[in-house]
Amino acid sequence: MILVEQDIDLQRNNNQPKAIRRGEWTEERMRAWCAEKVSQLDRAYAEGSMRVTPDETKIRSFLPNGLEHHDLEVSLRQQRRTRTRSN
Numbered sequence: 001m002i003l004v005e006q007d008i009d010l011q012r013n014n015n016q017p018k019a020i021r022r023g024e025w026t027e028e029r030m031r032a033w034c035a036e037k038v039s040q041l042d043r044a045y046a047e048g049s050m051r052v053t054p055d056e057t058k059i060r061s062f063l064p065n066g067l068e069h070h071d072l073e074v075s076l077r078q079q080r081r082t083r084t085r086s087n
Contacts, residue, residue, distance in 0.1 A: 003044035 002008045019025060025033075 003041065003048045003050055006050055 020030065
C-alpha cells in the first residue's frame with residue numbers, strides 16, 4: 001500500500017481482478033473486502049508518515065532529467081527507423 005510503503009506495486013494481487021471478472025467472488029465477499037480496505041486505508045492515513053503535499057523541489061529537479069532522457073530515446077528510435085527505411 002502506497003501510504004505505508006511509499007511505493008506502489010502494480011503486479012501485487014494482479015490475479016484478483018481476473019478472479020472477480022470470472023465471477024469467482026460473491027457480492028458479499030467483495031463488500032467485505034472493500035470494507036476491510038477502507039479500514040486499512042483509514043489506519044494507514046492516520047498512522048502514516050507520507051507527506052500531505054508533494055515535494056515540488058524534487059519533482060522539478062527530476063522532471064527535466066526524465067523528460068530529457070525520454071526525448072533522447074524517442075529521437076534515437078526515430079533515427080533508427082529512418083536508417084532502416086532508407087536501407
